[in-house]
Amino acid sequence: MTIAALNATFAALADPTRRAILARLTQGDASVQELAEPFDMSLPAISKHLKVLERAGLVSRGRDAQRRPCRIEAAPLEEATEWMERYRRFWEGSFDRLDDYLKEMRRKKEKTHARRK
Amino acid sequence: MTIAALNATFAALADPTRRAILARLTQGDASVQELAEPFDMSLPAISKHLKVLERAGLVSRGRDAQRRPCRIEAAPLEEATEWMERYRRFWEGSFDRLDDYLKEMRRKKEKTHARRK
Numbered sequence: 001m002t003i004a005a006l007n008a009t010f011a012a013l014a015d016p017t018r019r020a021i022l023a024r025l026t027q028g029d030a031s032v033q034e035l036a037e038p039f040d041m042s043l044p045a046i047s048k049h050l051k052v053l054e055r056a057g058l059v060s061r062g063r064d065a066q067r068r069p070c071r072i073e074a075a076p077l078e079e080a081t082e083w084m085e086r087y088r089r090f091w092e093g094s095f096d097r098l099d100d101y102l103k104e105m106r107r108k109k110e111k112t113h114a115r116r117k
Numbered sequence: 118m119t120i121a122a123l124n125a126t127f128a129a130l131a132d133p134t135r136r137a138i139l140a141r142l143t144q145g146d147a148s149v150q151e152l153a154e155p156f157d158m159s160l161p162a163i164s165k166h167l168k169v170l171e172r173a174g175l176v177s178r179g180r181d182a183q184r185r186p187c188r189i190e191a192a193p194l195e196e197a198t199e200w201m202e203r204y205r206r207f208w209e210g211s212f213d214r215l216d217d218y219l220k221e222m223r224r225k226k227e228k229t230h231a232r233r234k
């Protein structure tokens with residue numbers, strides 16, 4: 001995934017309406033009209049959000065000229081998640097280090113107790 | 118995680134310099150000067166990016182008045198990844214369905230062959 005593609009994916013995800021549109025599309029393809037319904041937003045407002053999602057490659061449009069159904073595209077989400085996963089290793093690492101530290105503290109404490117007996 | 122926090126996290130991740138700063142901070146805490154070095158950027162430019170990361174809760178600043186070292190905070194990244202994970206289930210689900218379909222096709226084909234013999 002290019003740097004620009006990753007920028008576009010995260011920028012697209014930074015809006016709650018766009019995240020909700022993606023969530024809706026995981027249930028199945030939908031027309032702009034169908035997408036607009038639950039949001040109480042105008043069609044042009046929804047179309048604007050869809051354009052951002054399309055440019056980021058997160059949504060594609062069908063060929064049916066009337067409906068042009070929107071479909072979620074998983075690949076950019078998958079690649080953005082892979083980027084995040086590197087940090088998962090980091091924060092899980094921090095917890096592991098904390099865990100090691102606590103175990104070490106316990107070991108030292110037990111040693112001190114054993115010496116006192 | 119609130120909607121606003123998730124917006125701020127994704128918006129912060131939409132910039133390659135900010136992603137690179139986070140990557141650097143997984144190696145250990147760093148001052149603004151240390152962070153600016155590899156980027157060939159002015160201190161005010163880096164400080165501006167750091168403010169975005171701080172507002173999103175992705176970076177905190179130490180108390181040492183001289184250095185005010187920057188530290189990465191894993192919690193918002195973890196929560197944003199959890200949001201992405203819901204979509205992992207979706208796209209892995211699509212692959213599973215494709216896999217089931219291919220198995221079904223193979224089964225049918227084998228049945229037809231068996232009948233011919």
